[in-house]
Amino acid sequence: MSDEPAAFASMSRKVPFEIALGAAILAAWVILAIGAPVFAGADPNAIDLLAILQPPSLNHPFGTDHLGRDVFARVVFGARIDVWMGVAGVLPPLVIGVTVGLFSGYFGGLLDTVMMRLVDITVAFPFFILVIAIVGMLGPGLGNYFIALALVAWVSYARLIRAEVVVLKNAEYIQAARALGYHPLYIVLRHVLPNAISPIVVYAMSDAVLVILAGASLGFLGLGAQPPTAEWGVMIADGQPYVIDAWWICFFPGLAAVTLGLGFLLVSDGLAHALKVTS
């Protein structure tokens, strides 16, 4: 392609913009979440039976739900839980999965065999069973959902990174580093990890979105946030019977999830690129 250098140059200009935009969206949600009582303008749990299912208006910019609660206030308060969910639901499995995948892929042998059998067992478990059982034993609530997630979701990370590492460990520069007698730990952390991490980062950000949505589908089993807590996923699930007549109950929390997801994904793209540049 004749315009290759130009494209490359324009790309490097775009990277910071992407991260900046994504970070700005995430920051906006974090600020909204922290300042929820100020921004919401209404009590998210205040019921008004005389004003149920009202379409968006000046008084209620996002309309009201089936109990006359202000959807805007609930979306803003819901950010507190959902932003937290995107972090707490992703980080622990990511750390566990990357650690397992990195070492078992690099060192191979017995460690790899055992770890991969563990991966096989975990991955073979239907997600809902595990979550129901764990939450059943620990009690309902979001905290236990995170624990269940950590126990299940690490597998995707472990496999993704292992697939990368298995290829990388035969690369010439890694072999060279080994020949030079560097400590294996140093090689793994300094050379393998940075080169293997980009699909992980990309996946983690999309995973954050999936975690938020999966949290919603757990709501109906009584395993997500407990009512009347405002949480986007539960709001969407609650709005289900009204999806035809009162679209706004599902739509706005859905839109909130889309924008939060967009934030995560933009940062993910930017980071993926940045990581590649530094390595």
Next chain:
Amino acid sequence: MIWRSIGAAAAVAACILTGAGSAGSEELVRIASPYKTTTLDPSRSAAAGNIETFGQLYARLLRRDQNGELAPGLAESWEISDDGKTVTLTLRDAKFSDGSPITAEDVVFSLLRVRDHPESAYPAPLQQLAEAKAKDEKTVVLTLEHPFAPFLGNLEVFNAGIVSKTDVEARGEEEAFASDPVTSGPYQVREWRPNDRLVLEASPNYWREGYPKNDGAELIEVGSENTRVAMMLSGEVDAAREIPWSQVSDLQTREGLEMPLEPSTVIYMTLLNEGRAPFDDVRVRQAAAHAIDVKAVAKAMTFGHAEPANTTLPGALDFHHSEYPGIAYDPAKAKALLEESDYDGEDIVILISDIADIDKLAVLLQAQWAAVGLKAKIEKVDRGVWWERIPNGDYDAAPSWWYNETMDPDLAARWALCGTCGNRSFYTNYDDPKVNELIEAAAAEFDPEKRTALYHEIQEITTTEVSQIPLYYPPFTNAYSARVEGLQMTPALQWTLEETEVVE
């Protein structure tokens, strides 16, 4: 790009397949319901879904006619002795689906099976039956422990259906009901796909001449309410149960659809656990009841389609006390009662499961109780856990619903209000000796006027003492297509399938 290719594929598929969905020459009545058929043995379950199925497969001695009155079923006629303790029924010449005659032996076998079998799920309707005997081929003599007014009505309950003694003994209980039971009702099983659908076909030997008026029926399990609506709108089914309240008005205006909102024996209420503080104190229960604006709750929950409840018994039942004013909405009184009670300000637990709309109800109760100073937190669990915690008394309040399978209030009262009938008043631990006595007295009373007075007294006492907090009496939100005529649901959850004609 993906959209374009999907669009193209869609168009192609649509062209190829136009008309592929049209039905064959057979006229099946297709019904979508969220409730499952889990067994074909009428004695083994009393769960919604199964009872709808049992009603179609097994005929009872008596039936309800179109006005809801008791009419002859398999029994052509009956006589009650003067002391009220002996019922003699004469059977008509009827046949099972396999062509064998329905005899007095089969009747005795079926009834005793429900009463005595250790795995019989719901023996309550036949609890007063002391002895059942086949006097001859066509005569059954039933002797009661004591005079019992609701007895004939109980012979119409879903699990009093007649099964074939010969077949059950020949194939064994498991095999006989596994997939193709011999039936006495309007239908027999063509195909049962558990967790999916039950396909019925007309029994060639049903005793009512000319019935069923269709070739068969398909009872399809559809868990999602939006899907049931979509199936109705696209004509994939002829009837659907439990249309969401918010879509009722919309569907009522659609051409080719009907939503008659038939009366039901369903009552929405909240259980209060009287086995532990704070609801062991009647003042706290009364405070909790006065705090709730039942009219507003009924309106909010059902978009104005349900009557607010005024007593602890379902509004459609015989002897319902419709003039009773109910528990007044009076937050000031609630606060006063609460202050004078032993309530210590601790959070109570509202235990809910995953049934439709119940979150909404729980949040409403929580808010109205909070307004008078009764603090509550909601715990949502799945149904398996709910049914473990309720009998164990591990809850404070539990909004839910129940219904009665006959119009007579006897079974309802024993189930929900009686402390000595086996389930401690629906596991609320409510136990008033006076009420327990009145329930027995009302059942033994044959004079309708006196029975009315007794049941009114029961409702007054239990409502004042707040054995449960009655909330509202919803009608059925069934939708029907114009393709069928004569299909409805009786208040006791039975489809009038045999009367149904496919007209288009």
Next chain:
Amino acid sequence: MSRLSVIGQRLLHLIPVLIGISVISFLLVKLSPGDPIRMLLGDRATEEAVSMVRERYGLDRPLLEQYLVYIGNLLQGDLGRSIRYRLPVGELILDFLPRTLFLVLYVMCLSVPATVLLAIAAARNQGGWIDQSIRVLSVCGMTIPVFWLAVMLSRFFGVELGWFPVSGYGETFIEHLHHLFLPAVSTAVWLVPLLVRNLRAAILEQMEADYVTASRSKGLPEGYIFRRHIFLNSVLPTLHLLGVMVAFLIGSSVVVEIVYAVPGLGALMISSVIGRDYYVVQGLTLVYALGTVLVTLTVDVISTLVDPRVKL
């Protein structure tokens, strides 16, 4: 070692995995609270009947004994009987399996070509409007709640236009395609973006790899480099993700199965978990495990074909 013997060895690895799964699933299901019998017999069932049925299924015996009985039956190929339906679990699962497999394959047939086309288009036009619109669309695809999309598609294409049925599975192959089209599309809408993002990132990474620059400097045509090097090397991580997702779909197509009333494994699983139908849940878990391991194995074998550097 020959590829075949490696595959054989991998199948042997399956045994400890299956044992591990059977133990853990048994414990999890048994230890999770909830009473199956009450839901089965109905609200008004008597305490006596409830305890009788519990006894009948051996649910009152010690856990170890229950497990040993279960394993004993399992070794004879008997998955047990459904508590709810009193039917053999194997029969029940075989009844539901084809529908879910059909759906998953259908989803794959829609998703894989779309993924490859979109990812290549995005990567080759990086930063351009095509790339940006694909990105925005994929964000929407991933974040739109599946049930919402499913309800909307069924209302529009099923009810308003009448092009597709809104429920069921049909009887013939053509009918299956017709009935499952909307469910498959509803699933593909979130699956494709996930795969596209992954593949696009991998392609971009490869495009800047040293060997690509070297090939370019040798004057090899861009199209050749892309087909011969970049694409093949990028496909590996996505293949693994696809494997994970196929396995995930087998057990988790539940939302679309419920919205479109398709009686598949996902719907059976959820209703069995809620109904605490222990043996069905365990049987499904084992079948599901078997499927997952086979999918993984297939992906690994394909990986070695794509990239000889990967060892099985």
